[in-house]
Structure formats: C-alpha cells, structure tokens
Amino acid sequence: MEAQKNRMIITVLGNDQIGIIAWIANRLAEFNVNILDISQTILQEFFTMIMIVDLSPSKTAAANLGKILAEEGKQRGLQVNIQHEDVFAYMHRI
Amino acid sequence: MKITFAPDEILQTIEMVVNEHLDIRTITMGISLLDCVDSIQRMEQKIYDKISRKAERLVAVGSTLESRYGIPIINKRVAVTPVGMIASHLKPAETVRIAKVLDRAAANIGINFIGGFSALVQKGCTTGDLNLIDHIAEALAETEYVCSSVNIGSTKAGINMDAVLKMGQVILEAAQRTADRDGIAAAKLVVFCNAPEDNPFMAGAFHGVGEPECVINVGVSGPGVVASVVKKHPQADFGELANLIKRTVFKITRMGELIGRAASAELAVPFGIVDLSLAPTPAIGDSVADILESMGLERCGTHGTTAALALLNDAVKKGGAMASSHVGGLSGAFIPVSEDAGMVRAVEDGALTLDKLEAMTCVCSVGLDMIALPGDVSAETLAAIIADEAAIGMINKKTTAVRLIPAIGKKAGDRVEFGGLLGGAPVMRLHPFSSAAFVRRGGRIPAPITGLTN
Incomplete structure (x- = not known):
C-alpha cells in the first residue's frame, strides 16, 4: 500500500448522454485534479467510463470530491464512484 | 499511466459494494489496561485517559479510509483487557464503576461499542472475576456501549x-433488568468456550x-457477495462451488487486509x-441463510443445512487464509438469528429449530447467537444450553459461544425487536424437560483427551 500516491479511480455508470465527459473533466479541472487516463465502453448496456486521476496537485480531499461528483451525477442519472486504486490492486492482483 | 485494471474487474468491485453489501464490519482497537490498576478513583481517571488518548483518532481515521477506498466501514470499536483481571483489589460494587468509565470513554471518542467487561474463568474464578460476574447484569443495564463476555471452558481446561450455572443466572438477570427494552442487556453478553484473544467482533471482543x-x-x-456468486452458478457441482466461494472470499478479505494495514x-x-468471518446484518440480501438457500435448500434449517454450512465455512477459511498476512479472531461464518433476515424467516416458517442451530455450530463459527427464548426460561435451562455449546467447542477444539436473550413476558412465537445491527427475532421454542439436577452438580467437566496434545 502506498498512501502517498494519490491515484484514484473514478467510475461513471448510467445511460449514455451528451456531455458526460465534458462535465466531469471540467469539474476535475476546477478542483485541480489531473486526469491520467480515460476509457469508455458500453458494458452490460450501460455507459461505463473509467478514469484514473491524480489527486496530489489538488487541495480537495477525496471525500469532498466524491460527494460533489456523486450528487451532480445523480441529477444526471449517473452513478459516480471514486476509490483509491489500491482497492482494485488488492482485490484483483496477487 | 495506463489503466491496468479491466473494466469488469472495476465494475465487479463496485457491484460488491453498491449492490451486495460488501463492507468492513469493524475496525477494533485493542488496548491494554494492565497499567491502569490503582485505587478506584485514580483507576477511573487512568482508564478514561488511556482509552481517550489511544483511540482519539480511531473514528476520524475510519471515516478517512471509508472515503479514500470507497468501502463502508460500519463500526469502530475498542476492546480492552478483561476487566476481571484488573479488578481483584476493588470492592465488589466498584466493578460497575469501571463499566461506567468504559462507557464514558466510548461516548467521548464516538465509537459504537467497547468490549472487555470480561472474565476468563475456564478453570476457576479469581476475586476480581467473581466480582465482575456478579455485576455484569447491572453494568450492562446501566451502560450503553459496554459489551461483556465470559469464557467458561476450553479444550485445555474443561468446562x-x-x-456456567452462574452465567445462566446472569443472562436471566440482564434480560430482566432491561425487560422494557426486550432484554437488550443480554444481547451484549457472550458466554464463550475457547474464546479468541484477538476477536474484533462484538459482543465478545476483549484484549487478550x-x-x-x-x-x-x-x-x-x-x-x-458470496450469496450473489452462489446464485449465479446454480449448476456448479460442489468442487466448483467451493472454488467460487474461495475466490470471492479471497477478494473480500483483501479489503480487510488493505483497510487494516x-x-x-x-x-x-x-x-x-x-477476522474473516461472514457476518450478516438484518438488511435483505446480507444473509448467511440466503447463501445456504442459494445452494439449493428450500429453507435454511432443513436436512442438508449442516453440510451446506460446512462447505461454506471451510471455503471461507481457505479463500481468506491466503488473502491476509495474519488471520485470527473467530474467522468463520456467523449464524446469528436476529441479525440475519434469512434465519428469521427460516425460524418463522418452522424450518429452523434450536436443535438444528446447535448442530450447525459444530461446523462453523461461532455458536448459538442472538436467539430469543421464552421469558419464563430458568437459569438452569440457560446453563444447560451453555454447557451443550461449550461441550461442542471443548471437544472439537474450536470457539463456541452463546448469546441468548430471554424475552421477559413473552412466549414462543412472539417477537422481540432490538433495532440496528442487532435486528429482531421470533422467540424460539425450548424443550419442556428440566436439566436442573444436571447443571447443579457443580465442579468442572474435566478437560477432554483431545486437549492432551503435548
């Protein structure tokens, strides 16, 4: 576990619509969060966007950012999760 | 920086948390109170200060980790040195003051429970143990966060x-003192055989x-999460089923390892x-009974349930053992009644009886847990139930526990409600025949030959 690295994985799930990436990229820029990679697919009939971001340049805590994105996402019918990458490394890699 | 995880891996994790109730049940901080022994007033101050200092940031750190990893952490708890060990010099009634200071310290740091109002008496009671046991009912009735446990047997010491008889009386008294709240004090009291010293789960946690x-x-x-994977594979044979469960539990346990570190x-x-236990909650879909029924049993408790539970419990351990550097505590599937909506339904439908539950505890962790009994149950009957369960633990070299709640003023078939994680349950039926002459014989049941391992 490397707590000093602050890479988080943001996932956005829901019905496809115009402006999802624009919205989330803008919000992340406002919070000074650097996007490292984006992938987008339609999985199980759902729009699925997975984004890896670096929170270290930002002054915003993950909890705060997660709350804002989850609330704004909900208004658009999207489910937004933000989790530290270690969760996936621990669960899916030995 | 490339995304190194497949989308379906990421989605699987999110599915587990969002739809399948994956959570970290508890972060429990164990704190030694051995250096707090002093005259009662100074002891109260020392205990309060030490817990407040050591666990000051426990709740805040829990919340930080929850948002960093996106995994709910349901409870933050503290377990302390068994109070019976540090209470021998106190006047009998002063042990209640220790419970109250634990309660105040718990409230101060904002935790959910504090465990360790406990005694280890498998071979006999010290003065401190006796004082403590005599005041458990009063202490639990007059505190909010304090949990108590007493270890009355072990494979090495016997029962x-x-x-055991005393604990039958204590359970009854605890329920009577809180009869207006469906006997909640008894829900915070566990009687153990082979109690683990590092168990993070309540009500049995103490700092060994x-x-x-x-x-x-x-x-x-x-x-x-386990129920979901079992449901998705109705055709899997037992080897395949055990493998699916192992893989799933590996993933669950990795989250515990991550959060713990x-x-x-x-x-x-x-x-x-x-502690790799499968701990159910009253929430629909967060049930161990549900897993057993998903394996193909019409109702939990019917013929085949013990075999299904044995498979589940073993696969949980095998999957979890590799996922963590140090596994301990109770580590197995829990089968509480009131805390598991599927178990409650099985009892209501007449599929699950006390006798079947006892059989099930032979193959899983931990014991007869959160079971409401008719209010007119005698202390001797409670003691006999404890003795049966302790015998299973003693002979099979495993932890067994009993957490029974006499529902004062109620009879078999009535309902009790504890609320929160403790849930609610129907009052279960007991055998009508007396065990009084047996449990009143007194003394110790000798340690079994299986305990002579040296």
Missing part, C-alpha cells in the same frame, strides 16, 4: 460448570493477555489480524 499494548484488528463482512499506518498502531 467450569459452577461458572498475549496481546501487545495496543493493536488494530479488522473484521470483514460480505454474505451478500492502512488504519495501522494512519494510527501508528501495529496491525493484528483480519
């Missing part, structure tokens, strides 16, 4: 039947004698163990 000054133990939970680093306290 202390004097203590072999433990360091301060330690972090983590309990994971995920019956919903992170909490340990943040709090600068050594990491003890991950």
Whole structure:
C-alpha cells in the first residue's frame, strides 16, 4: 500500500448522454485534479467510463470530491464512484 | 499511466459494494489496561485517559479510509483487557464503576461499542472475576456501549460448570433488568468456550493477555457477495462451488487486509489480524441463510443445512487464509438469528429449530447467537444450553459461544425487536424437560483427551 500516491479511480455508470465527459473533466479541472487516463465502453448496456486521476496537485480531499461528483451525477442519472486504486490492486492482483 | 485494471474487474468491485453489501464490519482497537490498576478513583481517571488518548483518532481515521477506498466501514470499536483481571483489589460494587468509565470513554471518542467487561474463568474464578460476574447484569443495564463476555471452558481446561450455572443466572438477570427494552442487556453478553484473544467482533471482543499494548484488528463482512456468486452458478457441482466461494472470499478479505494495514499506518498502531468471518446484518440480501438457500435448500434449517454450512465455512477459511498476512479472531461464518433476515424467516416458517442451530455450530463459527427464548426460561435451562455449546467447542477444539436473550413476558412465537445491527427475532421454542439436577452438580467437566496434545 502506498498512501502517498494519490491515484484514484473514478467510475461513471448510467445511460449514455451528451456531455458526460465534458462535465466531469471540467469539474476535475476546477478542483485541480489531473486526469491520467480515460476509457469508455458500453458494458452490460450501460455507459461505463473509467478514469484514473491524480489527486496530489489538488487541495480537495477525496471525500469532498466524491460527494460533489456523486450528487451532480445523480441529477444526471449517473452513478459516480471514486476509490483509491489500491482497492482494485488488492482485490484483483496477487 | 495506463489503466491496468479491466473494466469488469472495476465494475465487479463496485457491484460488491453498491449492490451486495460488501463492507468492513469493524475496525477494533485493542488496548491494554494492565497499567491502569490503582485505587478506584485514580483507576477511573487512568482508564478514561488511556482509552481517550489511544483511540482519539480511531473514528476520524475510519471515516478517512471509508472515503479514500470507497468501502463502508460500519463500526469502530475498542476492546480492552478483561476487566476481571484488573479488578481483584476493588470492592465488589466498584466493578460497575469501571463499566461506567468504559462507557464514558466510548461516548467521548464516538465509537459504537467497547468490549472487555470480561472474565476468563475456564478453570476457576479469581476475586476480581467473581466480582465482575456478579455485576455484569447491572453494568450492562446501566451502560450503553459496554459489551461483556465470559469464557467458561476450553479444550485445555474443561468446562467450569459452577461458572456456567452462574452465567445462566446472569443472562436471566440482564434480560430482566432491561425487560422494557426486550432484554437488550443480554444481547451484549457472550458466554464463550475457547474464546479468541484477538476477536474484533462484538459482543465478545476483549484484549487478550498475549496481546501487545495496543493493536488494530479488522473484521470483514460480505454474505451478500458470496450469496450473489452462489446464485449465479446454480449448476456448479460442489468442487466448483467451493472454488467460487474461495475466490470471492479471497477478494473480500483483501479489503480487510488493505483497510487494516492502512488504519495501522494512519494510527501508528501495529496491525493484528483480519477476522474473516461472514457476518450478516438484518438488511435483505446480507444473509448467511440466503447463501445456504442459494445452494439449493428450500429453507435454511432443513436436512442438508449442516453440510451446506460446512462447505461454506471451510471455503471461507481457505479463500481468506491466503488473502491476509495474519488471520485470527473467530474467522468463520456467523449464524446469528436476529441479525440475519434469512434465519428469521427460516425460524418463522418452522424450518429452523434450536436443535438444528446447535448442530450447525459444530461446523462453523461461532455458536448459538442472538436467539430469543421464552421469558419464563430458568437459569438452569440457560446453563444447560451453555454447557451443550461449550461441550461442542471443548471437544472439537474450536470457539463456541452463546448469546441468548430471554424475552421477559413473552412466549414462543412472539417477537422481540432490538433495532440496528442487532435486528429482531421470533422467540424460539425450548424443550419442556428440566436439566436442573444436571447443571447443579457443580465442579468442572474435566478437560477432554483431545486437549492432551503435548
């Protein structure tokens, strides 16, 4: 576990619509969060966007950012999760 | 920086948390109180100060980790040195003051429960143990966060039947003192055989004698995740089924390992163990009974249930053991009644009886847990139930426990409600025949030949 690295994985799930990436990229820029990679697919009939971001340049805590994105996402019918990458490394890699 | 995880891996994790109730049930900090022994007033101050100092940031760190990893952490708890060990010099009634100071310290740091109002009396009681046991009912009735446990037997020592009878009386008194709240005090009291010293789960957590000054133990939970994978594979044969469960539990346990290590680093306290128990909650879909029924049983408790539970419990251990550097505590599937909506339904439908539950405890962790009994139950009958369960633990070299709640003023078929994680349950039927002459014989049941391992 490397707590000093602050890479988080943001996932956005829901019905496809115009402006999802624009919205989330803008919000992340406002919070000074650097996007490292984006992938987008339609999985199980759902729009699925997975984004890896670096929170270290930002002054915003993950909890705060997660709350804002989850609330704004909900208004658009999207489910937004933000989790530290270690969760996936621990669960899916030995 | 490329995304190195497949989308379906990421989605699987999110599915587990969002839809299948994967959570970290508890981060429990163990704190030694051995250095707090003093005259009662100074002892109260020392205990309060030490718990407040050591666990000051426990709740805040829990919340930070929750948002960093996106995994709910349901409870933050503290376990302390068994109070019976540090109470021998106190006047009998002063042990209640220790319970009250534990309660105040728990309220001060904002935790959910504090465990360790406990005694280890498998071979006999010290003055402190006796004082404590005599005041458990009063202490639990007059505190909110305090949990109590008493270890009355072990494979090495046998079963202390004097203590067993006493605990029958204590359970009854605890329920009577809180009869207006459906006997809630009895829900915070566990009677153990072979109690583990590093168990993070309540009500049985205490900070054992072999433990360091301060330690972090983590309990994971995920019956919903396991039930979901079992449901998705109705055709799998038993070998395949066990493998699916192992793989799933591996993933669940990794979350416990991650949170435990992170909490340990943040709090600068050594990491003890991950307890890989499957701990249900009253929420629909977070049920161990549901897993057993998903394996093909019409109702939990019917013929085949013990075999299904044995498979589940073993696969949980095998999957979890590789996922964590240190596994400990109770580590197995829990089968409480009131805390598991599927178990409650099975009892209501007449599929699950006390006798079947007892059989099930032979193959899983932990014992007869959160079971409401008719209010007119005698202390001797409660003691006999404890003795049966302790005998299973003693002979099979495993932990067994009893957490029974006499529902004062109620009879078999009525309902009790405890609320929150404790849930609610129908009152279960008992055998009408007396065990009084048996449990009143007194003395100890000798340690079994299986205990002579040297």
